[in-house]
Amino acid sequence: MTTDQKIDLILQELGKMNGKFEGKFDSLDGKFNGLNGKFDNLENKFDKLEGKFDKLENRFDKLEGKFDKLEEKVDSMDQRLQKVETKVDRLQEEFMSFKNQTDDNFNYTNKLINQAFEKISENITYQDKVTQIERIIHSRPRPKTFS
DSSP: OOHHHHHHHHHHHHHHHHHHHHHHHHHHHHHHHHHHHHHHHHHHHHHHHHHHHHHHHHHHHHHHHHHHHHHHHHHHHHHHHHHHHHHHHHHHHHHHHHHHHHHHHHHHHHHHHHHHHHHHHHHHHHHHHHHHHHHHHHHSOOOOOOO
């Protein structure tokens, strides 16, 4: 084989290798472009998720504000309830005092009524005795009077 033939053979081999290399490079370039597309797609999905997260964060902030307002209302209602409980306790004390006073008045009135009934009973007994004595007196024969 001549030198020119050897050079041609080497050039042919280099051409084949260059073709293989270009094919592999094109294949890798395609794969890289595919990965770039996938990365862009993932980046878009991440941006969407980030937007959703921001919306959720805003909702959470709003809910937190509402919760704070509800907490203030609960505290206010708790204070009102304590005031009402204090008033109820005071009214209960007043009622018990009134009830005790009423019970005392009722007992005293009952005592007076019982005493009055005893007096009436004594009077009736006395009146019955007087009536019996009068009957005895009127039922006796009268002495004859001389005229």
